[in-house]
Amino acid sequence: MKAGELYKKAGLIYKLSKKWMEAGDAYFQAANCFNKRNPIEAITLYIDSSNCYRDYSSNDAIYALHNAIELCKENGRFRTAAKHQITIGEIYESNLNDIQNAIKSYELAVELLNNEMDETKQLECYIKLGVFYSELEQYEKAIDIFLKVANISKKLNKSWYPTDKYILNAGLCQLIQNLKNDILPNKLKNILRFCLKFNENFKNSKEYTFLKKLIFSIEKKDPENFVQILQEYDKYTPFETWKLKLLLQIKQFISMKIIC
The missing domain is CATH 1.25.40.10 (Tetratricopeptide repeat domain)
Known part of the structure; x- marks a missing residue:
């Protein structure tokens, strides 16, 4: 856990220095350290890592989010997992112009929301899917x-x-x-x-x-x-x-x- 705290502090220092890739790497390593003993903290750190990567390495941002999603599912946080799955869809759409993978991401989000019976969020995902298939x-x-x-x-x-x-x-x-x-x-x-x-x-x-x-x-x-x-x-x-x-x-x- 001590190593995790050190990586976390390093992530903050890099972030304040606007060294976004280094910050993303540090937060990702911190999340890996917390993964088993404190999964909720690890989820937060994977998200921090993804946010740092997002404008500089879309694939790294997506990978960090995938790690967060898996932990969310393991801990029964399906609505939060769906939220991050939607973010992956947005990255595929806006950053990578990859509509096929964006579709897969929104469809996975719909499946996750089935566990929460959240029809409002599902509707928003379906609207995006309808537009994608039309395009x-x-x-x-x-x-x-x-x-x-x-x-x-x-x-x-x-x-x-x-x-x-x-x-x-x-x-x-x-x-x-x-x-x-x-x-x-x-x-x-x-x-x-x-x-x-x-x-x-x-x-x-x-x-x-x-x-x-x-x-x-x-x-x-x-x-x-x-x-x-x-x-x-x-x-x-x-x-x-x-x-x-x-x-x-x-x-x-x-x-x-x-x-x-």
């Missing part, structure tokens, strides 16, 4: 996840998790998938029926009206009208980046006259 053009998976999110949000009944928004996300993924699969424009109204079958109250939402207008503009093969609809909606509900990219892909189908 990877795996629309079936994205649709399933967004509908799962809509179900959870309906159950939670929280205003900051609007159910209609997630039904719209599923509808937009279905729309672009249909266009990529050469579904005739006059069949696109089936998407509206698909959304209403999931939740008949969707018809009373601004999201339903927006989706309906988009489909009509596609039927008319009118890209100018399509853009106008986007601009009107964006004034009141700004688009997330991933959704705007998806909508612009849809516009390309109209502009390039791909639709029969």
Whole structure:
């Protein structure tokens, strides 16, 4: 334990000197010393190590977090383990641009949260997964996840998790998938029926009206009208980046006259 305290002090000195890699190494060694006798202290030190590494060595930051997660699981701290698993997902996404491993990390976080019955945190993970699968053009998976999110949000009944928004996300993924699969424009109204079958109250939402207008503009093969609809909606509900990219892909189908 004495060695652990010395490594811990060295980590603090390196941290104050802004020698981040050395600080990360020292905290990691301290955590290893505390690992068996004081796992809670070791968890904290692994996290300190990861925080020091994060902007300088993403792989070392992830490795330190993995050690913390294993100790959390061994000690029944599943919610804390999930929190750190989400952080690993964020590192893969933001630092390494590795979406596949980010997906695996968020899926592991969802599994850990099953032990805690924490549907709010699970919902946040599912939202990220839905966006990832949409960006990877795996629309079936994205649709399933967004509908799962809509179900959870309906159950939670929280205003900051609007159910209609997630039904719209599923509808937009279905729309672009249909266009990529050469579904005739006059069949696109089936998407509206698909959304209403999931939740008949969707018809009373601004999201339903927006989706309906988009489909009509596609039927008319009118890209100018399509853009106008986007601009009107964006004034009141700004688009997330991933959704705007998806909508612009849809516009390309109209502009390039791909639709029969």
